[in-house]
Amino acid sequence: MNGHDRLLAAFLTGDLDPGEARRWDEHLLDCEQCWRAVREDRTGRQAAGLLRQPAPDGLADRVAFAVELAAAGATSPAPPRRRVRPRPGRLTAAGALALGLAVTLVVLLFPGGHGSLPAPVAAVTRYAETVPPVHRPGPGPGEQAAPVQVGHPVTVTANGHPIVVRTWRLGGTEVVVATSGRPFPMPPGAHGTSAGGMAWVARAGNLSLYCINGPTSELLAAAIPAGELAALAARLPAA
Amino acid sequence: MGGDHRAFLDATLPHVDAVYHVARHAARAGQEPEDLVQETYLRAFAAFGSYRGENTRAWLAAICLNVARSEARRRRRRPWEVPAQVLLDALPAAGAEEARDVADVVIAGLDARAVARCLGLLPEPQRACIVLMDVAGYTAREAGEALGCPRGTVLARVHRGRRKLARLLAEAGVSHERS
Numbered sequence: 012m013n014g015h016d017r018l019l020a021a022f023l024t025g026d027l028d029p030g031e032a033r034r035w036d037e038h039l040l041d042c043e044q045c046w047r048a049v050r051e052d053r054t055g056r057q058a059a060g061l062l063r064q065p066a067p068d069g070l071a072d073r074v075a076f077a078v079e080l081a082a083a084g085a086t087s088p089a090p091p092r093r094r095v096r097p098r099p100g101r102l103t104a105a106g107a108l109a110l111g112l113a114v115t116l117v118v119l120l121f122p123g124g125h126g127s128l129p130a131p132v133a134a135v136t137r138y139a140e141t142v143p144p145v146h147r148p149g150p151g152p153g154e155q156a157a158p159v160q161v162g163h164p165v166t167v168t169a170n171g172h173p174i175v176v177r178t179w180r181l182g183g184t185e186v187v188v189a190t191s192g193r194p195f196p197m198p199p200g201a202h203g204t205s206a207g208g209m210a211w212v213a214r215a216g217n218l219s220l221y222c223i224n225g226p227t228s229e230l231l232a233a234a235i236p237a238g239e240l241a242a243l244a245a246r247l248p249a250a
Numbered sequence: 251m252g253g254d255h256r257a258f259l260d261a262t263l264p265h266v267d268a269v270y271h272v273a274r275h276a277a278r279a280g281q282e283p284e285d286l287v288q289e290t291y292l293r294a295f296a297a298f299g300s301y302r303g304e305n306t307r308a309w310l311a312a313i314c315l316n317v318a319r320s321e322a323r324r325r326r327r328r329p330w331e332v333p334a335q336v337l338l339d340a341l342p343a344a345g346a347e348e349a350r351d352v353a354d355v356v357i358a359g360l361d362a363r364a365v366a367r368c369l370g371l372l373p374e375p376q377r378a379c380i381v382l383m384d385v386a387g388y389t390a391r392e393a394g395e396a397l398g399c400p401r402g403t404v405l406a407r408v409h410r411g412r413r414k415l416a417r418l419l420a421e422a423g424v425s426h427e428r429s
Binding site for chain 2: 016
């Protein structure tokens with residue numbers, strides 16, 4: 012870029028003093044080459060501006076949640092993830108795996124308003140609290156919306172307890188579903204719905220929790236009555 | 251550090267849209283912009299205790315670009331790289347109209363995907379400056395901080411990049427100019 016071009020760039024940025032800017036205005040009346048450069052600059056700037064789009068709903072909440080987990084669980088953020096070098100033909104699978112392992116964080120002790128909840132339950136509850144309320148009409152009479160997964164799975168480790176958290180949308184409701192190979196402990200105040208605490212329901216703030224423990228345990232959380240949550244659980248794909 | 255996370259979020263969350271813009275254009279194949287934003291914030295949080303800068307937005311952009319670059323290196327791919335076939339697909343076999351004034355090419359409607367593809371044709375330094383300034387809304391000074399180069403260099407790169415982008419769009423039969 013020569014001195015002439017630098018002056019032109021400064022003119023376009025508004026960096027020139029009024030006298031210089033006026034001289035450039037006059038120059039542009041006569042110089043076809045510079046006039047074209049100005050128009051091309053404007054066209055390029057306007058076109059690039061069309062690529063602006065707001066961040067997806069919930070991204071700020073997701074980021075805040077990840078930071079809060081990092082702050083709560085350790086004095087360092089996410090531990091380095093073990094990565095598998097993708098091999099030809101396996102890129103798609105590797106990409107899917109990377110998405111599935113969007114977050115792996117360690118929660119040693121969950122602070123705040125969920126101190127009475129066991130750590131794995133508290134972690135899921137805290138996550139569910141970050142899910143913004145859905146303002147969509149539900150399905151019409153007689154309709155039953157198919158479940159749609161929202162976003163990507165998040166993996167959280169609470170007290171060495173790995174939990175995969177997914178968010179599902181069913182009609183007008185978003186339900187957080189956490190799955191784990193270990194049972195979710197029954198929190199104080201929960202009501203068992205089966206012998207031995209294999210299934211239980213509880214309240215945490217405005218959230219209902221519904222858990223089915225088994226070889227693969229599931230904990231559902233949503234801001235709806237517990238009875239409805241149990242009914243929604245039956246409509247979700249098997250873990 | 252844990253006690254600082256509220257202060258950190260207060261200082262950085264207002265910039266999540268800008269960071270997302272940077273991430274969207276810095277993320278490579280197989281990398282989700284949302285994941286890149288999250289990783290950016292986690293790394294920023296780890297460094298927040300020692301951060302003494304004045305421009306948090308520029309600092310976040312710099313981290314985001316570094317994370318994307320590191321990821322690209324790990325994948326043994328160059329950042330900001332666009333596969334040749336994608337570029338060829340983006341541009342039709344245009345007749346030689348080199349002398350054509352881009353402002354004279356008026357096409358009803360603008361395909362943002364074509365803009366993104368043409369943006370992918372630009373050299374990385376120009377593209378980075380355009381993304382930061384024209385897409386994410388950074389000032390030239392902030393872009394300079396994020397990229398580690400002087401403000402004048404950013405202005406020169408963005409000017410050259412915009413002109414090149416306009417010409418590419420004209421060759422592709424797309425123009426944003428509405429005269």
